[in-house]
Amino acid sequence: MxxxxxxxxxxxxxxxxxxxxxxxxxxxxxxxxxxxxxxxxxxxxxxxxxxxxxxxxxxxxxxxxxxxxxxxxxxxxxxxxxxxxxxxxxxxxxxxxxxxxxxxxxxxxxxxxxxxxxxxxxxxxxxxxxxxxxxxxxxxxxxxxxxxxxxxxxxxxxxxxxxxxQSVLRVEPGRPHPNLDIAVRYLPAGQSAVVGGDWCETVRLHFGRTLLVVGDVMGHGLEAAVDMTAYRSALRSIASADLPPHRVLRQLDDIVSGEPDRRPATCLIARVDPVREQVVVASAGHLPPAVIDTEGRTSLLSVPVGPPLGTGLGGYQSRTHRLDSSQTLVLFTDGLVERRHEDIDQSLRRLTELTFASATEPEQVLDTMLAGLDSDHAEDDIAVLAARVRARAADAEAAQY
Known part of the structure; x- marks a missing residue:
């Protein structure tokens, strides 16, 4: 029509x-x-x-x-x-x-x-x-x-x-003392990021000791990565004074709480002393480290947990544990274990149920741990550091007999 x-x-x-x-x-x-x-x-x-x-x-x-x-x-x-x-x-x-x-x-x-x-x-x-x-x-x-x-x-x-x-912001940890074998992994959540707010650091101290650190800045992406670099920079400066782990956290908290735009963060510090065969740990709202013993069994070290960095509340404490060349120490951020709709105790239990070969090196420990906890489907960024004290020549020779 x-x-x-x-x-x-x-x-x-x-x-x-x-x-x-x-x-x-x-x-x-x-x-x-x-x-x-x-x-x-x-x-x-x-x-x-x-x-x-x-x-x-x-x-x-x-x-x-x-x-x-x-x-x-x-x-x-x-x-x-x-x-x-x-x-x-x-x-x-x-x-x-x-x-x-x-x-x-x-x-x-x-x-x-x-x-x-x-x-x-x-x-x-x-x-x-x-x-x-x-x-x-x-x-x-x-x-x-x-x-x-x-x-x-x-x-x-x-x-x-x-x-x-992000690649510039992602700075690899410093070199530990030669008496310590280290392995580190970063796994940002999602496919679009190279690095987020999770980080690891190692700092050489006097008398063969090494400071091991993991931290987790609140949030994701580039903004969290920028704050992460600020935390790492402040940590290196404070660590040069060779303070106990809890005092390092206290000074970090004082610095960050004076910067209102800085995001809060959790942090775990472990000072490894191969000569004394011990590790001193302190936590600012962070999950405890894991230890894999000579039988390949996994357990968590007890550590007093203070408030996250940036609150200005302080109150951090250190605790000392035995650590020798037969054990592997693992520090990690919560993305390694936490899963949605799962209680954190259950998440940590899955970690402690993992078993490892007794002679496993730090790199192999991380391979087994990431595979066993299905890290490919993690819902948060992951930073994990494994450290093992190198056996002294005399000890290694004695172990053969």
């Missing part, structure tokens, strides 16, 4: 609804290749033909990419390249139907924003010729794709900068 206004309105409404539906199928992810595939698929469907992409600045013999529909319906690629180069300088938002030298109609439109040209959308079909509506629909599809490709590239650029910055 060409003369019926209500019929014309209904027809136009149906076309607009179909166009809105088509547009919603472009840019569903931040992946550029996916967006190109969505563009050609939707354009081919809307034009009842085929669609493909030409990259900008291509050679005369350039071939189509990301084809949607039947490639046989597309114009000769050399014609499309020539058309794209002719129109690139004008950055036209649309294009009148163009002949490719064949009987089939063809259409070229730039996929571009105001600043950047990302490629050319090429459409072809058997019949009929492309109408003004077809041109405007393809132009709208191309604009939609260009907007999302710009977002995808900007996201990739920013993500790359964040990754580089």
């Amino acid at each position: 060409p003369g019926d206004p209500s019929a014309r309105d209904a027809f136009m409404v149906s076309r607009v609804i179909a166009l809105r539906t088509a547009l919603s199928g472009i840019g569903t992810t931040l992946d550029e290749i996916t967006t190109w595939a969505e563009l050609t698929r939707v354009a081919a469907s809307q034009m009842d033909g085929a669609a493909a992409v030409l990259r900008p600045g291509g050679e005369a013999d350039q071939q189509y990419e990301v084809v949607g529909g039947d490639p046989a319906l597309l114009p000769d690629a050399r014609w499309a390249v020539a058309m794209a180069q002719e129109r690139a300088g004008r950055r036209e938002g649309g294009s009148a139907p163009s002949s490719s030298g064949r009987n089939r109609p063809a259409l070229c439109l730039p996929v571009a924003t105001r600043r950047d040209l990302y490629g050319t959308l090429v459409c072809g079909r058997d019949e009929p010729q492309f109408t003004r509506w077809d041109v405007e629909v393809c132009a709208l599809l191309a604009e939609r794709a260009a907007s999302h490709i710009r977002q995808a590239r900007e996201h990739a650029r920013v993500s790359g900068l964040v990754t580089k910055l």
Whole structure:
């Protein structure tokens, strides 16, 4: 009914609804290749033909990419390249139907924003010729794709900068004394981060002793990583005075509580003394360390737990335990054991139920521990440090007899 206004309105409404539906199928992810595939698929469907992409600045013999529909319906690629180069300088938002030298109609439109040209959308079909509506629909599809490709590239650029910055922030622990074997693992939660607020540190002290530290800054991502570096820097400065672990925590707490923008953190410090065969531990709201004995059994060391760093409350205490070359000490952040909807006591029990080979080295200890606790599915960042006192030559020789 060409003369019926209500019929014309209904027809136009149906076309607009179909166009809105088509547009919603472009840019569903931040992946550029996916967006190109969505563009050609939707354009081919809307034009009842085929669609493909030409990259900008291509050679005369350039071939189509990301084809949607039947490639046989597309114009000769050399014609499309020539058309794209002719129109690139004008950055036209649309294009009148163009002949490719064949009987089939063809259409070229730039996929571009105001600043950047990302490629050319090429459409072809058997019949009929492309109408003004077809041109405007393809132009709208191309604009939609260009907007999302710009977002995808900007996201990739920013993500790359964040990754580089996180890599800079992730500083490996210092070297312990040669009388101590160390293994360290960092496992940030999720796939987009390189480092979060969990950290490990080792500091050489006098008389062959080494300070081992793990900490966990509240929160995740880059912000937590920035605060983590501040904690590590302050720790190194304080540790140079060779104070007992509880006094190191007290001074850290004094510093952080005076910085209102600094995030609170938990922290565990262990001072290992191979000569005396002992370890002194102190905790600021952190989980206790684990010890693996000569039989490969795992237990937790008792340690007085003070408030997290940054509260200004202080009240930290140290406790001394025996530690010899037959034992492996493991310090870890809560992401290693905690699981959603599980009581922390149950989580720690899973850790103590792990068994290890008696001759296991720190690297092997961490491999076994991370596998046994299914760390690949952890819900929080993980930092874990394993340390084992190296047996003295005389002790190693005596152990052979």
